[in-house]
Amino acid sequence: MIPESFIQELLNRVDIVDVIDKCTPLKKAGANYSACCPFHNEKSPSFTVSPTKQFYHCFGCGAHGTAVGFLMEYQGLSFVEAINELARMVGIIVPQETRDPNKPAPKVVLGLQESLQEAAQYYKTELKKSPRAIDYLKGRGLSGHVAAKFQVGYAPAGWQNLQSVFPHYESETLSVAGLVVENEQGRRYDRFRDRIMFPIHDQKGQVIGFGGRVINPEDTPKYYNSPETPLFQKGHELYGLFLARRAIRDAGRALVVEGYMDVVALAQYGIEYAVAALGTATTPFHIAKLMRQTDEVVFCFDGDNAGRTAAWRAAMNALPALTDGLKLSFLFLPKEHDPDSYVREFGKEKFESEIKTAMPLSQYILKHLSEDNPLQSQEDKVRFLNEAEPIMRQISAPRSAMYLRKKVAELAQLSVDEMQSLLKLPGLNKTPVQARPKLTRTTNSLYKRFCLTMLMQPALASKDDLLWIVGHSDDEILLRQTIETCLVHPHSKPVVIMRELEQKVDAKIMRELEHELNALDETLDLAQELVGARQQLQQIYLHRNENELLAKISEKPLSALTDGERNLLKSLGSKPKSK
Numbered sequence: 001m002i003p004e005s006f007i008q009e010l011l012n013r014v015d016i017v018d019v020i021d022k023c024t025p026l027k028k029a030g031a032n033y034s035a036c037c038p039f040h041n042e043k044s045p046s047f048t049v050s051p052t053k054q055f056y057h058c059f060g061c062g063a064h065g066t067a068v069g070f071l072m073e074y075q076g077l078s079f080v081e082a083i084n085e086l087a088r089m090v091g092i093i094v095p096q097e098t099r100d101p102n103k104p105a106p107k108v109v110l111g112l113q114e115s116l117q118e119a120a121q122y123y124k125t126e127l128k129k130s131p132r133a134i135d136y137l138k139g140r141g142l143s144g145h146v147a148a149k150f151q152v153g154y155a156p157a158g159w160q161n162l163q164s165v166f167p168h169y170e171s172e173t174l175s176v177a178g179l180v181v182e183n184e185q186g187r188r189y190d191r192f193r194d195r196i197m198f199p200i201h202d203q204k205g206q207v208i209g210f211g212g213r214v215i216n217p218e219d220t221p222k223y224y225n226s227p228e229t230p231l232f233q234k235g236h237e238l239y240g241l242f243l244a245r246r247a248i249r250d251a252g253r254a255l256v257v258e259g260y261m262d263v264v265a266l267a268q269y270g271i272e273y274a275v276a277a278l279g280t281a282t283t284p285f286h287i288a289k290l291m292r293q294t295d296e297v298v299f300c301f302d303g304d305n306a307g308r309t310a311a312w313r314a315a316m317n318a319l320p321a322l323t324d325g326l327k328l329s330f331l332f333l334p335k336e337h338d339p340d341s342y343v344r345e346f347g348k349e350k351f352e353s354e355i356k357t358a359m360p361l362s363q364y365i366l367k368h369l370s371e372d373n374p375l376q377s378q379e380d381k382v383r384f385l386n387e388a389e390p391i392m393r394q395i396s397a398p399r400s401a402m403y404l405r406k407k408v409a410e411l412a413q414l415s416v417d418e419m420q421s422l423l424k425l426p427g428l429n430k431t432p433v434q435a436r437p438k439l440t441r442t443t444n445s446l447y448k449r450f451c452l453t454m455l456m457q458p459a460l461a462s463k464d465d466l467l468w469i470v471g472h473s474d475d476e477i478l479l480r481q482t483i484e485t486c487l488v489h490p491h492s493k494p495v496v497i498m499r500e501l502e503q504k505v506d507a508k509i510m511r512e513l514e515h516e517l518n519a520l521d522e523t524l525d526l527a528q529e530l531v532g533a534r535q536q537l538q539q540i541y542l543h544r545n546e547n548e549l550l551a552k553i554s555e556k557p558l559s560a561l562t563d564g565e566r567n568l569l570k571s572l573g574s575k576p577k578s579k
Helices: 004-014 016-024 068-076 079-090 112-128 132-140 146-150 173-176 240-252 260-268 284-291 305-321 339-356 362-369 376-394 398-411 415-423 446-455 464-467 473-489 496-500 507-518 526-554 564-573
Strands: 027-031 034-036 047-050 056-057 152-153 180-182 188-190 197-199 208-214 222-227 253-258 274-276 296-301 328-333
Touching: 004 079, 004 112, 016 034, 016 056, 016 068, 016 079, 047 253, 056 284, 056 526, 068 079, 068 446, 068 526, 079 305, 112 132, 112 152, 112 173, 112 197, 112 208, 132 197, 146 260, 173 180, 197 240, 197 260, 208 260, 240 274, 240 284, 253 260, 253 284, 260 274, 260 339, 274 339, 284 296, 284 305, 296 305, 296 339, 305 328, 305 362, 305 376, 328 362, 362 398, 362 564, 376 398, 376 415, 398 415, 446 473, 446 496, 446 507, 446 526, 473 496, 496 507
Parallel strands: 253 274, 253 296, 296 328
Antiparallel strands: 027 034, 034 047, 047 056, 152 197, 180 188, 197 208, 208 222
């Protein structure tokens, strides 16, 4: 059986936008994403995905659920298969709890996210107690408002300060979360000590790690990030993205800088659309995340050798993710400046004027390849072609690839056809991939899956389930009747229960149920399947109830709301009508 704790950790780590976008291409639509529904035929998009709530909903056919539910519906997977598929997507292994009482159960690490959130709160509190840390931030021009917005904190000096926060300091959770380190002698101590702390958030705003910066310039390393954990992979996360999403949409661009202090400093001056990679080069995963927010990404690097090296790595990593609708450009600051110092000396207006004149990707590639190559001799041009060839092979966006090839051929004094023949570059006029046909399965097969598990093992039915099934659709009637029948016949075979249900449920639905029953995988863990289907259905009902309550309350004038209704509106992120 898959541990419940693992399922929760997995859902914290998975982004439903990534999951659905692989099956149905999504387009940005305000704070959400939209597409034509994959579960029924339609000409205009009515299918929306919320990255904040990690939920999808179709206003046309009513299909809705989480990432697990989507895979179960779209690919026809069982609950366990969907969990395994999600785990494969993020590169982790699904643990199994043993049912053999003679075998010890495997360790399951609980509460990673909760521990990180508690640590973040502790660091925030400690910042208020440290005049030295406060003076440092003020010296960097940081206001209390911006520090609070980014939840900046301070890890005090000392080896085991977190012991005052976590009574179970020896807990494996703290070491897996990257908060505590154990040396070769078995002694445990805090990972972060005497550092300004910058919490790293996932797409839902939850703390998944930290970046720590020294106060004393003589201390090393200058920046220190959390290690990779089940929640945090530095190659997938961007510092500041959760807070920058709205500003990125408003500005129409995202600015990628090198450090989290740059992100915070730029926000202090009103440039709130900046993000930073976390101790690694910009990866294709980073580019893909940013592409879901905007069509323009500007990389800003220091003008020194390290900055130029980082810029070239970013450019090369971006090539596989490049599309014809994406504009990538590169801004290099003077050698004596980074974004933090530049914006403090010259201000927002000057900095943004520099952004607007940033060098486009194609121009940057050609400049980089030719800056140490005079392109005078035949040997120069051969070397130029040799260096350009692997770059051109990585670009699959047809228009971008064609224009770059023309420029490379021109500099090499060849025609495009001559270069194409010489290098045997892949063709750009590929036959479009045929779209996957719309599914013919009904969107409510999750209800039927719940029924199927009970038909196969009626003793799994619970009268408590009748309390949350409140609708009167055909599928809800089927679900209610199946539970009631299984409660009466807990040890009967499926055929007996089916015969009973035929008297109470629509004939067409019974035929569909019988068809799915015949196709059911007999090796399924029925108890686990029922638990998974129940969780998905309960989340669907919760989401539906929230929307119904929200619709009713939002119609009321502000003055007519009770305190409870005001709190509900605040928690659901909506606004009532003004009177």
